[in-house]
Structures are given as structure tokens and as C-alpha cells.
Amino acid sequence: MKKIVIDPITRIEGHLRAEVEVDEYGVVQEAYVSGQLFRGIETILQNRDPRDAGLLAGRICGVCTNSHFRGAVSSVEDAYGLSIPKSAEIIRDLMSMALFIQDHVVHFYHLHLLDFVDVVYALGADPKATSKEAHKYVKHPFRNSHEHYEAVLEKLNNFVKSGRLGPFSNGYWGHSAYKLTSEQNLLLLSHYLEALKFQTNISKAIAIFGGKTPHPQSIVVGGVTSVADMLNPQRLNDFIFIIKEAKDFIDRAYLPDMRLLVKAYKDEIKAGVGRANGNFLCVGGYPFDETTNLFESGVVYGHDFKNIEEFDEYKISEEVERAWYEKGAVCYTDLNDDGTLKTAKSDDKYSWIKAPRYDGKTMECGPLARVLVSYSKGNRLIKSFVNEFLEACEIELLDLSSTVGRNAARAIETSYICEYVFKLVSNLIQNVKYYDTQTWGAYKFAELKANAKGRAFLEVPRGVLSHFVEVEGQKISNYSVIAPTTWNATPKNYDGVRGAYEEALVGVKLADAKQPLEVLRVLHSFDPCIACAVHIVDTKGRELSSYKIKI
Numbered sequence: 001m002k003k004i005v006i007d008p009i010t011r012i013e014g015h016l017r018a019e020v021e022v023d024e025y026g027v028v029q030e031a032y033v034s035g036q037l038f039r040g041i042e043t044i045l046q047n048r049d050p051r052d053a054g055l056l057a058g059r060i061c062g063v064c065t066n067s068h069f070r071g072a073v074s075s076v077e078d079a080y081g082l083s084i085p086k087s088a089e090i091i092r093d094l095m096s097m098a099l100f101i102q103d104h105v106v107h108f109y110h111l112h113l114l115d116f117v118d119v120v121y122a123l124g125a126d127p128k129a130t131s132k133e134a135h136k137y138v139k140h141p142f143r144n145s146h147e148h149y150e151a152v153l154e155k156l157n158n159f160v161k162s163g164r165l166g167p168f169s170n171g172y173w174g175h176s177a178y179k180l181t182s183e184q185n186l187l188l189l190s191h192y193l194e195a196l197k198f199q200t201n202i203s204k205a206i207a208i209f210g211g212k213t214p215h216p217q218s219i220v221v222g223g224v225t226s227v228a229d230m231l232n233p234q235r236l237n238d239f240i241f242i243i244k245e246a247k248d249f250i251d252r253a254y255l256p257d258m259r260l261l262v263k264a265y266k267d268e269i270k271a272g273v274g275r276a277n278g279n280f281l282c283v284g285g286y287p288f289d290e291t292t293n294l295f296e297s298g299v300v301y302g303h304d305f306k307n308i309e310e311f312d313e314y315k316i317s318e319e320v321e322r323a324w325y326e327k328g329a330v331c332y333t334d335l336n337d338d339g340t341l342k343t344a345k346s347d348d349k350y351s352w353i354k355a356p357r358y359d360g361k362t363m364e365c366g367p368l369a370r371v372l373v374s375y376s377k378g379n380r381l382i383k384s385f386v387n388e389f390l391e392a393c394e395i396e397l398l399d400l401s402s403t404v405g406r407n408a409a410r411a412i413e414t415s416y417i418c419e420y421v422f423k424l425v426s427n428l429i430q431n432v433k434y435y436d437t438q439t440w441g442a443y444k445f446a447e448l449k450a451n452a453k454g455r456a457f458l459e460v461p462r463g464v465l466s467h468f469v470e471v472e473g474q475k476i477s478n479y480s481v482i483a484p485t486t487w488n489a490t491p492k493n494y495d496g497v498r499g500a501y502e503e504a505l506v507g508v509k510l511a512d513a514k515q516p517l518e519v520l521r522v523l524h525s526f527d528p529c530i531a532c533a534v535h536i537v538d539t540k541g542r543e544l545s546s547y548k549i550k551i
């Protein structure tokens with residue numbers, strides 16, 4: 001058995017380390033994934049005014065700012081029993097939806113694509129053949145002309161000639177796990193560059209209602225402050241225009257690129273490479289009309305999509321047996337002499353990430369979970385999006401539960417959201433038209449309960465986010481967060497059961513132990529956000545190992 005250590009894993013948010021044990025055939029037999037970044041925002045939140053929770057919690061992460069901002073404010077509203085006006089709720093949803101679109105596109109092109117695209121191999125592409133290739137996956141491909149691909153080739157060649165590959169340096173170029181043709185590589189790389197512009201534009205959509213992004217400012221306890229934006233037709237038009245442009249890129253580049261990738265890696269998909277244990281968790285949300293949400297809630301065990309259980313928040317628990325914490329204190333146990341994590345014994349601690357469990361089980365959350373649960377529960381809105389993709393690629397629903405399939409689910413979700421976000425804007429306009437222009441539910445802070453407990457569960461781009469707040473004497477006394485990556489990157493527990501990352505790694509075959517591209521692929525497919533994942537429960541002596549969330 002050979003141990004391979006990857007530290008740090010790049011093109012993610014935060015500091016992640018992976019250790020895998022491979023047998024003589026290069027197949028991963030065991031995996032330890034470790035969050036290497038200690039945070040402590042919860043400590044900063046203590047003794048603060050609950051109305052400031054959103055602005056402080058938004059600093060948990062530089063990427064997921066809006067998600068934590070909203071999660072924190074919603075948990076405080078829950079504690080005080082405050083409801084917010086409908087227009088405010090829609091505006092919050094619009095900001096979230098724009099963030100989903102931004103996050104997913106940035107993840108695929110800028111954080112994950114080079115696990116599948118060989119930059120050096122793209123240099124041999126024929127621009128005309130590339131243009132032809134693009135037509136195989138969509139009728140009207142995005143910016144598709146051989147002149148365009150020639151220009152991209154020239155740009156790449158200049159990078160190489162100057163000896164500086166810039167963002168493309170340090171890849172495992174030439175690795176046998178790269179399967180795309182030169183033309184396919186060039187096509188996807190051209191979209192990598194286009195997606196840089198996309199990133200800038202879609203951020204503006206969040207900022208229209210958020211004031212700025214990252215770290216929007218407009219969500220307050222009781223509603224939002226974006227009154228002038230909501231009442232200004234030009235601002236609403238700007239938002240719609242940006243989403244329309246985004247939709248164009250998604251329908252003509254992102255989704256077709258995903259069809260290309262699924263076809264190229266169909267063998268791996270069918271073999272279930274990168275599949276975790278098939279336990280999925282969704283809390284659902286985002287009302288579309290009176291009867292339907294964009295996402296359904298539900299719990300799936302072992303890929304049994306026919307028996308989806310209702311989500312029950314009281315089944316969530318957190319353990320820290322194998323995370324670097326002790327009663328009331330942090331406890332970093334350092335490394336072995338050879339630099340590896342102390343993982344050998346079942347009680348060795350190896351991560352800053354806590355171990356959330358649902359009914360005692362490890363769960364996967366995120367776009368894959370949402371697509372599987374919403375589709376299987378018969379959500380009428382998502383059905384055609386999933387069916388069309390599966391038919392075009394000749395794969396089945398279960399095939400999505402794999403490394404490449406996880407990405408496909410993310411792309412399906414992005415195109416789905418893009419389609420329905422226009423309806424949410426029209427819901428807002430309709431609501432305002434009928435003179436319901438309220439964006440804040442008035443309350444007097446001094447008259448609110450002095451002591452209260454609240455929580456919020458939200459679907460955010462990477463999965464299920466939950467914020468828990470306790471207020472004593474109008475000050476935050478305890479704060480806890482379980483982020484999507486906390487679920488997916490959880491360490492093992494006393495029972496040794498693997499979390500989604502670790503389970504997905506086991507069984508993966510490496511072609512070259514010195515270039516563990518296959519490991520990076522699996523981990524990147526989850527879109528890790530380690531800054532978000534690490535959260536302490538309490539620093540004041542609560543018995544962490546037996547902490548149960550009770551609201």
C-alpha cells in the first residue's frame with residue numbers, strides 16, 4: 001500500500017489536503033480528506049447585536065458571502081419570529097439565483113476544467129475542425145467561427161512561447177487520463193476565456209439588489225433595503241438583460257460543453273467513477289408559484305430514489321471525535337514524522353472540519369442531490385431539463401452520481417435556474433404593481449424577546465447551508481454553522497464511516513501516482529469551499545462531542 005499526499009489542493013476555496021492509500025494496481029483503498037484552515041467567525045459573533053449577524057457571518061467566506069449573509073439574517077428572523085414582506089423574499093431569491101449561476105460557471109471553467117482539458121494538446125487543434133466539432137453538441141454554438149478559434153490559438157501560443165503559461169502552468173499535461181481531442185480541448189478552452197468575462201457580468205446582477213458583491217449589504221433583519229432598485233424599471237431591466245446574456249452562454253456553451261464531456265467520459269460515468277455512498281440531503285426552497293418550489297426537499301439513502309424520506313432537522317447531529325477539537329478547546333495533533341496525517345488509529349484526529357451526520361449517516365448535498373431529489377419527487381419544472389440532458393447523452397439518472405455526472409447535474413441546474421429566474425422577476429413586478437411595495441417588516445428591537453433561538457436552512461450553490469443562533473439579553477450567545485462542504489468533506493467518525501469526498505475517492509484508479517489527476521477530479525467535482533466548511537461549535541466548554549442541535 002502506497003500513500004499519496006496532495007497538499008494543498010488548488011483551484012478551490014480554502015485549504016484542503018488529501019491523503020489516499022493506493023494498492024499495487026494504483027486503486028485507491030482508503031482516503032483521508034482534511035480541512036487545513038482554522039476559522040472562528042462564530043467566536044467573533046458572540047456578544048454582538050443579532051442585527052449585525054449577517055454582515056459578520058458574510059465574512060466566513062470570500063466566495064459564498066451572500067449565502068452566509070442571508071443565512072445569518074434568516075436565522076435571527078426565525079429566532080424573533082419575524083416574517084418578511086413578499087417583495088423582500090423575492091429580491092433575496094433573485095440575489096441567490098444570480099449567485100448560483102455565477103458560482104456554477106466559475107466552478108466548471110476556472111476551477112475544474114483543466115482536470116479534463118489538456119492545454120498543451122489544444123495547440124495542435126485545427127480551427128475549422130473545432131468549429132465543426134462545436135456543432136455536434138448544439139445548433140448555434142457560442143462565438144463559433146474559425147477566426148475566433150485562430151485568435152484563441154494565437155493567445156495560447158503566445159503564452160507558451162513566452163515560457164509563461166500563466167493560469168495554465170503546473171498542469172499534468174500529457175497525462176493519459178486526458179481523453180479529449182485537440183479540437184475539443186481548444187473549444188472548451190475558448191469558453192474558459194469567455195467565462196472570465198461572464199464572471200464580471202453576472203456579478204453585476206447580484207450587485208443590482210445587493211449594493212455590491214462580494215459581500216452584499218442590502219439584507220437586513222426584517223427585509224431588504226433595495227427599495228429604490230425594486231421600484232426602478234431600469235434596474236430591473238438591467239438585471240433581466242444580464243441574466244439573458246448569461247442564459248445565452250449557458251445554453252450555447254456551458255450545457256453543450258457538458259454534453260461533450262459526458263460523451264467523452266461515458267465509460268467512467270457508467271462505471272460510477274467518483275460515486276459516493278448514494279445518501280443525499282436537500283432542504284429545498286425557492287418558491288416559483290403558489291404550489292411549486294424550484295427545489296424539493298428530501299432525503300435519499302443508497303440511491304433509493306423511490307423511497308425519499310422527508311427532511312427532519314432534528315435528525316442532524318455533529319461530532320468531533322476525529323476533528324481537531326477537544327472539550328472547549330482546539331487540539332491540533334500535528335503530523336507523523338514523514339509528514340502524513342495521524343490517521344492510522346481510529347481515534348486519530350485529522351481535520352478542522354466537524355462531522356455532521358443525518359440520522360447518524362454521512363450525506364452528500366449540492367447540485368447533484370438537488371437534481372436527483374427534485375426530479376425523483378416529480379418536480380414538474382425540472383423534469384424536462386433532466387430528461388433532455390439524459391436523452392441527448394444516452395445516460396440514466398443514476399449515472400449522474402459520478403465525477404462527471406456531478407458536473408452535469410450542476411450544468412443542468414444552472415440552465416434550469418436561468419430559465420425560471422425571469423419568472424421570479426415578473427413575480428416581483430406583479431407584486432409591486434399591486435401596490436405591495438413594502439420591503440421591510442417594521443419592528444422595534446427593544447420590544448423583541450431578550451432570549452431566543454433560531455435557525456435557517458437554505459439551499460445555496462454548493463448544497464445545504466444551516467445557521468443556528470442563540471440570543472441572550474439581546475446579544476448573540478452562541479452561533480453555529482453547517483456549510484455544504486462541511487457535509488461533503490466531513491472526516492470519519494468513531495465508526496470509521498467515510499464522508500462523500502472520501503467515499504467517492506475509494507475505488508478510483510490512478511494511472512500515475514506522481515500525477516494524481518484522478519484524485520483532483522473527484523474532489524473538484526464537489527466544488528469544495530473549505531473556508532466555509534470549518535466551524536467550531538462553542539469555545540466556552542460545551543461538550544462538543546455530544547452536541548445535538550435542538551431548537
Ligand code: NI
Binds near residue numbers: 062
Ligand atoms: Ni464558501
